[in-house]
Amino acid sequence: MQRFEGPLQDLWSMDRDSPIHRLTWDWWWWLVMLEPEKVKGGKQLMVLWSSKDTRNIDVNFQPWESEGRANVGKQGSVLSGMVASWWWDGEKMWEPIRLQSCRMAVIDGTKELWKNCDNSAAGAIIPLLKDDLSMGLDSKSEKFWLNLKSSEQSGGPSFKIEMTPWHQAVSTLRTAGSEYGGGLGYEINRLHGAKAKALVNGIESEGTAYLQRVRVQAPAVPWYWGMLHFSDGSYLDWFLPHVSLSMTRKSDRPWPMRHIGHISVSQGGIWHDRKRERSETFNRCSVTLIPSKNTEGDEGHSPQAPLPIFEVALENGRTSIKLRAKAKARAHFRFDQPTRAGMISHLTYNEYPLELEKIIIEDEKGRRTLSQWEWVMGNGEHSWGLLH
Numbered sequence: 001m002q003r004f005e006g007p008l009q010d011l012w013s014m015d016r017d018s019p020i021h022r023l024t025w026d027w028w029w030w031l032v033m034l035e036p037e038k039v040k041g042g043k044q045l046m047v048l049w050s051s052k053d054t055r056n057i058d059v060n061f062q063p064w065e066s067e068g069r070a071n072v073g074k075q076g077s078v079l080s081g082m083v084a085s086w087w088w089d090g091e092k093m094w095e096p097i098r099l100q101s102c103r104m105a106v107i108d109g110t111k112e113l114w115k116n117c118d119n120s121a122a123g124a125i126i127p128l129l130k131d132d133l134s135m136g137l138d139s140k141s142e143k144f145w146l147n148l149k150s151s152e153q154s155g156g157p158s159f160k161i162e163m164t165p166w167h168q169a170v171s172t173l174r175t176a177g178s179e180y181g182g183g184l185g186y187e188i189n190r191l192h193g194a195k196a197k198a199l200v201n202g203i204e205s206e207g208t209a210y211l212q213r214v215r216v217q218a219p220a221v222p223w224y225w226g227m228l229h230f231s232d233g234s235y236l237d238w239f240l241p242h243v244s245l246s247m248t249r250k251s252d253r254p255w256p257m258r259h260i261g262h263i264s265v266s267q268g269g270i271w272h273d274r275k276r277e278r279s280e281t282f283n284r285c286s287v288t289l290i291p292s293k294n295t296e297g298d299e300g301h302s303p304q305a306p307l308p309i310f311e312v313a314l315e316n317g318r319t320s321i322k323l324r325a326k327a328k329a330r331a332h333f334r335f336d337q338p339t340r341a342g343m344i345s346h347l348t349y350n351e352y353p354l355e356l357e358k359i360i361i362e363d364e365k366g367r368r369t370l371s372q373w374e375w376v377m378g379n380g381e382h383s384w385g386l387l388h
Contacts, residue, residue: 001164003141004121006173010189011107011137012123014070014077021043022339022388024053026079028125030135031148032161032196034207035230036375039090041328042207044379045159045198047135047249047337049104049125049149051081056338057083063115064101076107082374083133085148086331087156088353093301093329097156098148101144102127103147109139131238134147144194144211150263155199163194163209169272169279170194171234175225192227208377220347222246224287226310226325228356228378234271236378238312240287241265246384250335252348254305268315271321275372276365282314282321289382292326300330309351310380322360325380327352335387 001318011028021128027050033042045055056065059082067080085098107113107123109222113155117139124136135146144163148154165171170193177187191211198205208229244262314321335347356376361368370376 001168001171004137004144004165004171004191004194005141005168005175005347007142007189008137008173009108012106012120013225014072014106016070016210016225018071019053020069020217022054022337023217023219024093025220026051026081026214028102028135029215029377030209030211031227032146032159032163032198032207032209033377033379034198034200034205035090036207036231036377040375041353042375042377043205044088044236044349044353045085045148045161046087046096046331046379047083047085047133048145049081049083049127049135051079051104052337054337058339059094060334061336062099062101063333065101068175070273077107077112078128078136079104079106082263084333085150087150087330088331091336092156092297093331094150094156094305095300095331096134097150097154100127100133100151102129103190104128114139122363156190159198159200161196161198161209162233163196164210166193166195166208167233167274169274170233186214186216186218188215192237192270193233205293209272209369220388221382221386222262222312222384224289224380224382226287226354226378226380228313228323228325228354228376230376231374233272234373235271236314236323238269238282238285238287238314240267240285243299244384247386249348249384250344252303252332254308254330254350264285271314273319274309276363280319281317282316286313287311288334294328296329296330299337301332302330305330306381308380309357310352310354319363321359321360321361323356325354325356325378328355329353329379330371335385337387339388343386346384347383347385349383350381352380356378 087094109117146161179185185233196209224240242262246320289308294307
């Protein structure tokens with residue numbers, strides 16, 4: 001596979017439903033996982049480019065104020081937003097290495113600013129800052145790039161990363177969404193996998209990457225989500241948005257009693273099975289989090305707090321998957337947004353580099369376990385609160 005495929009132009013389009021105040025949220029999210037042969041679960045870099053239709057919101061107690069809605073013009077779009085990033089080096093969680101308000105330009109390859117290109121699949125997000133914090137897809141749809149420089153305050157490294165196609169199942173952009181009525185709903189574009197080559201402070205490194213572009217036009221309810229890349233090119237994910245007492249939480253500290261029990265809003269998962277040469281979806285999914293012996297490091301927000309173990313089960317009538325993955329570290333973002341009647345709505349969004357401890361995959365052709373793969377890298381998410 002030489003080029004990325006799918007509706008790549010959707011990554012850069014801002015021609016979508018009318019925004020809803022306090023609810024509309026656009027973001028682009030790269031997860032890059034490196035050196036699985038050296039670090040179980042891989043070293044991991046997350047970079048987020050985000051814009052929200054609200055007058056102001058606090059992110060990890062850092063105020064962000066909007067400069068107005070997106071300006072969509074003939075030469076592209078300009079957004080008021082924020083760039084956020086963390087880095088897990090296999091031993092220490094650097095969180096955040098960048099958390100900066102800025103204006104961002106979103107352009108596709110048909111614009112005059114993009115020289116010698118008429119490919120609408122090409123595009124870029126360019127924060128209008130002194131440092132290069134951009135990401136984009138080249139004019140031939142052959143390579144994504146991602147550039148990031150850590151803030152001086154964080155002391156983290158700099159990154160220059162190129163992503164190239166892996167194989168068709170994972171390197172074809174896929175779109176999904178749902179409408180709830182009244183303009184509410186969501187749309188998500190996902191690139192399930194790519195190969196990655198990185199320079200981390202000038203030192204070469206290799207691994208894999210995952211991309212998603214999301215527009216949400218609804219209150220953000222709690223969710224469990226996770227994904228895994230396997231050494232043979234297989235890919236697995238799960239998603240379980242839910243309602244529970246954790247929606248009432250206003251703290252970002254982990255492990256409150258209100259996490260016990262939940263009612264799923266929906267259940268789902270995807271399995272791109274490289275060995276069977278097929279892709280499967282799941283509509284039955286369960287996720288349980290239990291405390292592990294691993295704890296947050298001294299550099300974390302809650303030092304010595306237990307990190308979770310994800311126990312996940314997926315079933316579709318032909319294939320069943322059961323896995324156990326432990327968090328190696330925790331990164332989190334705390335959102336506090338003013339809402340009606342002077343109230344503050346809250347969301348804590350946690351991201352965990354994962355080490356897969358156990359997996360059992362059973363289908364009509366047999367049973368597979370963790371020993372089938374040289375390495376597995378992945379990430380899990382858990383959120384609470386209700387942002388509205």
